[in-house]
Amino acid sequence: MRYMATYDMMETIRNTNQFLGASALAMASYPAFAMFPNPAMQWLAAWGEVTERTFSRMVMKPDWNIPPFVGSNGQDRLVSVEKEIARDFGDLIHFKVQGRTEPKRKVLLVAPMSGHYATLLRSTVISLLPDCDLYVTDWHNARDIPVSAGKFDVEDYTLYLVDFMKHLGPETHVIAVCQPAPLTLAATAYLAEEDPKAQPRSLTLIGGPIDPDATPTEVTDFGRRVTMGQLEEMMIQRVGFKYAGVGRMVYPGLLQLASFISMNSETHTEAFQNQITRVAQGEAHEHDKHNKFYDEYLAVMDMTAEFYLSTVERIFKNGEIAKNAFVVGGRHVDIGKITTVAVKTVEGSNDDISAPGQCVAALDLLTGLPDSKKASHLEEGAGHYGIFAGRSWRNNIRPLVLDFIDANTPGKKPHRKRGPHQPDPANYNVAV
Structure with missing residues (x-):
């Protein structure tokens, strides 16, 4: 049962960050703030936009979007x-x-x-x-x-x-x-x-x-350093109550993503900092290089x-x-x-x-x-x-x-x- 609780805790953290990003974007975009332009509000809106997009993509299966x-x-x-x-x-x-x-x-x-x-x-x-x-x-x-x-x-x-x-x-x-x-x-x-x-x-x-x-x-x-028992103890959890596979033993996608990012944490941190700056300065767009890469990279699935x-x-x-x-x-x-x-x-x-x-x-x-x-x-x-x-x-x-x-x-x-x-x-x- 603790594995199921851990799975739901990870989903709760992801959901909370998505909510915080959306809330920051909505608040900083409030029309009344435009009366007194403030770079801090632009940065907050940019942080919210990037954060909300990032955490929402983690549970979405991307479309193929094959062009003619x-x-x-x-x-x-x-x-x-x-x-x-x-x-x-x-x-x-x-x-x-x-x-x-x-x-x-x-x-x-x-x-x-x-x-x-x-x-x-x-x-x-x-x-x-x-x-x-x-x-x-x-x-x-x-x-x-x-x-x-x-x-x-x-x-x-x-x-x-x-x-x-x-x-x-x-x-x-x-x-x-x-x-x-x-x-x-x-x-x-x-x-x-x-x-x-x-x-x-x-x-x-x-x-x-x-x-x-x-x-x-x-x-x-x-794979050589870690025993199978250690892998099963550290990596395997039960799917939480939110999904149809409730109770199934899986290697969660969010846990995999944490491993992917930790391997090149400095590179990813810099990429997101730069994207927030670009959004704040109005230089980013929906299908820019950052979004095209991370929309796919962040979309993970449980095995x-x-x-x-x-x-x-x-x-x-x-x-x-x-x-x-x-x-x-x-x-x-x-x-x-x-x-x-x-x-x-x-x-x-x-x-x-x-x-x-x-x-x-x-x-x-x-x-x-x-x-x-x-x-x-x-x-x-x-x-x-x-x-x-x-x-x-x-x-x-x-x-x-x-x-x-x-x-x-x-x-x-x-x-x-x-x-x-x-x-x-x-x-x-x-x-x-």
Whole structure:
């Protein structure tokens, strides 16, 4: 019961700060104060506006807000989001492009379940839509899932991916970003034994911890220092009475957010101080750089306790994927059974979460896959976020990924024209 009280206490603190921000903004904006202009009232209104917005975003799921794009015929293409498969813990959603008649690459983008919503990949989605028929895993906030729905751990996550891949069919190309990379690899291996014809054509793993011990980081060091008992005692709480998942054991989003911010507290403090100054001076606006980033960054979701704990224990501490010892439903999943799915890994040289070496380790596990179907890419100067969003993704990584997809699609022409001395896109930075 104390865990439920702790969960409700965190929500009470968040709610109180949101109320204080809204109250300060309303009071400082009172018309009578305009008769005697005072910089202190402008600053108070700015503080209230930033504070209210900040704490309200913590419990809101951001909208996808996918803008229309110009099609090949010069007409605007509107994009709608449709549920392809609805499940208790996550949906498979489809970004349907209105008026599109020409077939595009069918791509499944596997979003992380690591504290943020799938909308964290909004810019990735926007960049892929003109060239791909895109599907995305949209995971649910555990606080909104009734206890009656049961558990959800790494095995259940893997089986969800198996079902999604089966539904989309063998012409699918899968891109897994960060946390789901090892489980997506396991799901593909699971299909290789259970239903080989349902395997995707290609698998691109971006910045995922396939072998966390290959290149230790602060994240892996933390997992080594803390015992499972300590993690369960410090991180796990019961959902409070306000939400449909009341009583469910979770790793709360607000607690995750506190951890995220504490890692770079000085940077975040300076960012908010500067934003308050900009608001007070009338230089900020609804969709400025600060708001666009923090509206997404602050929107956090609870993870089920069993998913968080099993991820730490089985992926990081025991290294079951790295040792090819992962088990689903009592059955060993042998990654070496993947023999036809082309696999490419993408890493960033400055990635401090999944450092270079952790993701490319997947290629060594693919003992049954010929080298001609293995490829890797290391993006110089890119951090963790940069390898799936931002300039590095747009200018370098995205074209390489599309080339890799095309090279493993029968009858498909390459995405880009290559010079006479450039390698085949199936083997850019070929792994040997």
